[in-house]
Amino acid sequence: MVEQSSAYGLWGLAIINSAIFILFALSFFKPRTGRDWRSFGAFSAFLVALFAEMYGFPLTIYLFSGWLQSRYPGVDWLSHDAGHLLEMMFGWRLNPHFGPFHVLSFFLIGGGFVLIATAWRVLYEAQRHNRLATGGPYASVRHPQYVGFILVMAGFLVQWPTLLTLAIFPVLVGMYVRLSFIEEREARKEFGEAYDRYAARVPAFFPHVARLFGSAGKRGAP
Template sequence: MSDQTPAYGLWGLVIINSVIFIFFAYTFFKPQTGRDWRSFGAFSAFLVALFTEMYGFPLTIYFLSGWLQSRYPNIDWFSHDAGHLLEELFGWKANPHFGPFHILSFVFIGGGFILISAAWKVLYEAQKQRELATTGPYSYARHPQYVGFVLIMFGFLLQWPTILTVAMFPVLVFMYARLARLEEREVSSTFGKAYADYAARVPAFLPRLSRIRNTRPRPTEVELPAL
């Protein structure tokens, strides 16, 4: 960025980015129940806090400015690029937008959105048929949409960590875990043994490695002609 271009105080960008990403998440998640809206609202608050520091007011940089300037005196910590803290702290000298943490963040963010979208389609069809969702992402984890939200938030933390979002992250993870348990009790009362059997073989959040390995395509076996 040039000296004439302000690094922060861009509140229009705060609003635009917040609206775009919240709407984008809404189209993937499509909240319907009160529980859906609570989880979506908490995720939206995380995004607003993130973009406020990214374009509005760099609270984290101000709070840590003394320590950062003493440890890394050759960096202009109030430039916009310096907000990519992980790239700066690990000595990435090139454009931080092409840094390893920034690129990895897109993997988590994109994967989270894809997972939420794929899970919602399966859940929507199951709800229409009044059946238990057990296929697609639900064959790997019982709460893939919550996993998707956590992946997106973690991706943003890699890209632009702030004190507020780092503090919010474990709180939101705990909230999603609690919502998942409440949801399980309701689904269990509806589907009974079918859900108990499903829960016994499918973990809540983290897929089993054996399940992932079993889905990998195996090489085609070629039968050799008899000699």
């Protein structure tokens, strides 16, 4: 691989990208309660940590530089492309932005943001009419917005894995699970047996795959 100059120390780009994605997520999520802001703040911290390594200082590559250089001597590990570690380590020698892991990350990130936005519209209408949200994504999982945030973070991890974001990711997943328990207790107080019936029918985070394909088949049938 042709050696390239260092692509780091670009703190302005780190700040700009963090701001863009945080504001983009904010436009979808629209936090209202203190709990919403805490969950969104944790997600924002993940993005800041990611872009700080992507454009500022490559801590992960620095710490593993000796092992990476000895194992993959043909790679310039100070180039921006080399930050796509999975493409580099699995031998993808073309533009990493078109590599399999990078393409997969687009689907995860895009799907996560779409899920957050779609779920918010359903939840907003339900709250406005003081009813339980059960339509749209809520027909498949009980916490689609948290699933959306997890998909976005997983997409960024696939695209640009770092030690710090890998450490933050399980902490955030645990936080979202804990918040979901709190929200369900509140929903049971407000909706009673209606929520119990809904919870018995719809899983919390992982949709029933067979049911999803069955619904798609019914929509496509004449």
